[in-house]
Amino acid sequence: MNKKYIAIVLLFAMILNYNTVFAEQKEYYHSYPFLTVLQIPEKENAVVLTLEEATQRALARSTTLKNSNMDLNISEQKLENEQKNIENGHTFQQLLEYIKQNANYTTSLLSRQVAEEGVKFSLKQIYIEIINQEREIALARQNIKNTEKELVIARTKSKLGLLSEQELNSQELSYQKALTNVQQQEINVKNAYQSLAKLIDIDIDENYQLVLEAVYEPLDMELSLDTYIKNKINTDPTIEQKQINLDTATSEAKLTHATVTDSTTADEEADNSVAKASLSLSDEKLNLKEKIQNCYNNIIKLETNYQNNLLELETLKQQYSIAQKKYELEQCTELDVLKAKQSVAEKESEIIGQMYEHMLLMEQFENSYLL
Numbered sequence: 001m002n003k004k005y006i007a008i009v010l011l012f013a014m015i016l017n018y019n020t021v022f023a024e025q026k027e028y029y030h031s032y033p034f035l036t037v038l039q040i041p042e043k044e045n046a047v048v049l050t051l052e053e054a055t056q057r058a059l060a061r062s063t064t065l066k067n068s069n070m071d072l073n074i075s076e077q078k079l080e081n082e083q084k085n086i087e088n089g090h091t092f093q094q095l096l097e098y099i100k101q102n103a104n105y106t107t108s109l110l111s112r113q114v115a116e117e118g119v120k121f122s123l124k125q126i127y128i129e130i131i132n133q134e135r136e137i138a139l140a141r142q143n144i145k146n147t148e149k150e151l152v153i154a155r156t157k158s159k160l161g162l163l164s165e166q167e168l169n170s171q172e173l174s175y176q177k178a179l180t181n182v183q184q185q186e187i188n189v190k191n192a193y194q195s196l197a198k199l200i201d202i203d204i205d206e207n208y209q210l211v212l213e214a215v216y217e218p219l220d221m222e223l224s225l226d227t228y229i230k231n232k233i234n235t236d237p238t239i240e241q242k243q244i245n246l247d248t249a250t251s252e253a254k255l256t257h258a259t260v261t262d263s264t265t266a267d268e269e270a271d272n273s274v275a276k277a278s279l280s281l282s283d284e285k286l287n288l289k290e291k292i293q294n295c296y297n298n299i300i301k302l303e304t305n306y307q308n309n310l311l312e313l314e315t316l317k318q319q320y321s322i323a324q325k326k327y328e329l330e331q332c333t334e335l336d337v338l339k340a341k342q343s344v345a346e347k348e349s350e351i352i353g354q355m356y357e358h359m360l361l362m363e364q365f366e367n368s369y370l371l
Contacts, residue, residue, distance in 0.1 A: 216358055
């Protein structure tokens with residue numbers, strides 16, 4: 001009996017029964033129309049933590065939001081005091097203080113709005129990051145199983161003199177890289193849970209199941225991009241704050257010019273404040289315009305990649321189907337089928353990741369202050 005025949009017998013003996021390869025696993029079922037082989041496992045004895053619950057915890061715990069609320073309360077009290085001071089007559093200085101406090105109160109309201117939405121979005125980013133990483137870890141672990149099978153086969157071939165030492169070393173290295181990849185991903189997801197714990201005060205040693213299905217809705221703009229950007233600039237809270245600063249500085253300058261006589265320095269300082277506020281507003285508008293434009297470009301690029309990946313997925317599914325049929329006809333090994341299946345699963349996972357990324361970009365595009 002020659003070595004080649006012995007090797008073939010041994011390799012097939014090491015392969016599991018075909019019926020066990022594609023056995024059903026316990027999993028969450030998602031309504032992704034393209035999903036066929038990707039397993040998204042349900043954790044055993046896990047505590048379900050919804051995005052809504054996590055968001056409420058984050059809002060209640062946020063130091064930034066608490067500070068914004070305190071600033072708003074103080075601004076409101078100061079505004080009420082200044083309003084009382086000018087009800088029955090006022091000096092120039094009292095009127096100036098009222099203008100400033102009115103501006104401070106309005107900007108505090110806007111700051112609180114931005115702070116609250118910022119907390120929500122940061123929480124959502126970390127929440128999605130964990131979902132993506134846990135899905136990728138499950139994929140990577142499956143890849144280890146396939147790589148381990150390849151390694152066993154390579155070692156057997158090497159013993160039979162059918163594989164060079166260099167080829168065996170290459171397979172050993174691939175297996176070690178697969179192990180290292182999973183270890184690094186596990187560290188990453190642990191770090192992500194630590195970031196989540198800082199936001200919502202949870203026990204990172206607890207077993208949590210995060211549940212949020214990705215929804216893909218392509219960008220559909222009724223307006224031109226330029227018009228859209230102009231509208232966003234006109235309603236953006238940060239721009240509004242800069243505009244309030246300019247309006248306040250302008251009002252102060254007018255009062256200074258009208259009431260402070262024989263003071264060139266005071267006039268110059270007032271005019272400089274207006275000029276600085278105007279430059280700050282102009283810079284902020286240009287900055288926001290660039291951010292929205294970049295966000296738009298990223299969305300369009302992602303949507304193109306998403307469509308391309310759907311086409312690639314169909315090709316991979318066909319290759320997987322062909323591998324299954326060849327296996328039934330004993331024209332390929334089970335490992336060939338597993339590798340084809342893994343390629344499909346990896347592409348499906350990549351598409352889901354793109355859907356989550358698209359969700360976040362669309363939210364930023366709609367709410368420019370999140371950029």
